[in-house]
Amino acid sequence: MAANGTTVTKAPPSPSPLRNSKFFQSNMRILVTGGAGFIGSHLVDRLMENEKNEVIVADNYFTGSKDNLRKWIGHPRFELIRHDVTEPLLVEVDQIYHLACPASPIFYKYNPVKTIKTNVIGTLNMLGLAKRVGARILLTSTSEVYGDPLEHPQKEEYWGNVNPIGVRSCYDEGKRVAETLMFDYHRQHGIGDYPLLLPHSPHVHQSFVNLLVDGLMRLMEGEHTGPINIGNPGEFTMMELAETVKELINPGITLKEVENTPDDPRQRKPDITKAKELLGWEPKVTLREGLPLMEEDFRQRLGVAKKA
Ligand SMILES: O=c1ccn([C@@H]2O[C@H](COP(=O)(O)OP(=O)(O)O[C@H]3OC[C@@H](O)[C@H](O)[C@H]3O)[C@@H](O)[C@H]2O)c(=O)[nH]1
Numbered sequence: 105m106a107a108n109g110t111t112v113t114k115a116p117p118s119p120s121p122l123r124n125s126k127f128f129q130s131n132m133r134i135l136v137t138g139g140a141g142f143i144g145s146h147l148v149d150r151l152m153e154n155e156k157n158e159v160i161v162a163d164n165y166f167t168g169s170k171d172n173l174r175k176w177i178g179h180p181r182f183e184l185i186r187h188d189v190t191e192p193l194l195v196e197v198d199q200i201y202h203l204a205c206p207a208s209p210i211f212y213k214y215n216p217v218k219t220i221k222t223n224v225i226g227t228l229n230m231l232g233l234a235k236r237v238g239a240r241i242l243l244t245s246t247s248e249v250y251g252d253p254l255e256h257p258q259k260e261e262y263w264g265n266v267n268p269i270g271v272r273s274c275y276d277e278g279k280r281v282a283e284t285l286m287f288d289y290h291r292q293h294g295i296g297d298y299p300l301l302l303p304h305s306p307h308v309h310q311s312f313v314n315l316l317v318d319g320l321m322r323l324m325e326g327e328h329t330g331p332i333n334i335g336n337p338g339e340f341t342m343m344e345l346a347e348t349v350k351e352l353i354n355p356g357i358t359l360k361e362v363e364n365t366p367d368d369p370r371q372r373k374p375d376i377t378k379a380k381e382l383l384g385w386e387p388k389v390t391l392r393e394g395l396p397l398m399e400e401d402f403r404q405r406l407g408v409a410k411k412a
Pocket residue numbers: 137138139140141142143144162163164165166167168169187188189202203204205206207208222244245246305310
């Protein structure tokens with residue numbers, strides 16, 4: 105019985121016998137879409153630590169870069185494919201982390217049609233693949249699905265307050281449709297066959313990326329169906345964030361206040377009770393601890409030394 109009470113008649117396809125043949129040394133083949141991006145490349149680093157994993161990255165380099173994956177290029181357990189998820193992809197995998205999407209307002213407003221296509225067609229393609237090969241799939245959603253929230257903090261059950269026709273809608277509504285697709289596939293094709301996981305990850309907390317990646321992996325490895333908020337409930341204003349960056353990273357910068365962009369949410373804070381209870385996950389790094397770590401990470405990736 106599926107969640108909505110319909111009977112599941114279609115059995116999931118059995119994996120190809122080749123998967124179990126002696127030619128395949130790895131236990132787990134994992135596809136990461138958007139794996140050349142910020143979160144994706146950190147996730148790849150973690151997945152590659154396990155020598156039983158084979159990792160395939162599919163990325164169209166819209167905002168990501170091969171540089172983020174430099175250390176893995178040529179590794180026998182690693183493959184990098186230039187691929188746009190709006191086109192179907194046929195690969196035999198056990199797990200799919202679906203991250204591919206323009207993820208910053210600068211990029212998604214630059215090409216809104218591409219952004220919504222990536223979310224809708226890209227997610228459909230990845231769900232089709234998950235269904236075909238019987239893979240477990242995880243979608244990284246976003247706290248933007250809560251829009252400019254009328255509830256604070258936001259629990260996963262909150263439906264959100266999103267403008268469907270605004271300049272950010274391609275991303276916000278795109279991710280909401282992506283979540284709908286995840287649940288429709290889940291209900292229509294049966295619980296447990298293609299579990300879906302939808303972490304909502306607030307962007308401003310990217311400095312805690314390794315921890316966030318840990319949350320994604322716990323979700324993938326566990327038995328829970330999302331959505332589950334993965335984020336940091338510590339609240340600060342943009343000005344406080346800017347002042348902390350100035351203090352800790354470059355006291356020489358000048359802060360300038362500019363007009364908010366349309367539909368920008370005024371305040372957001374994830375309720376992470378579910379993540380704590382179901383995944384045993386909670387953020388452990390404060391903003392002041394995380395910022396220098398993020399600085400160091402960016403310096404290493406960009407090859408920029410810290411000024412003495
Ligand atoms: O059409 C596209 C757009 C983007 N991408 C790739 O997707 C990756 C996105 O990575 P970015 O560094 O821009 O962003 P992040 O790692 O912060 O985003 C991540 O967290 C927020 C989620 O909404 C995103 O889905 C997830 O990718 C990039 O490597 C980009 O090249 C595609 O492969 N196809």
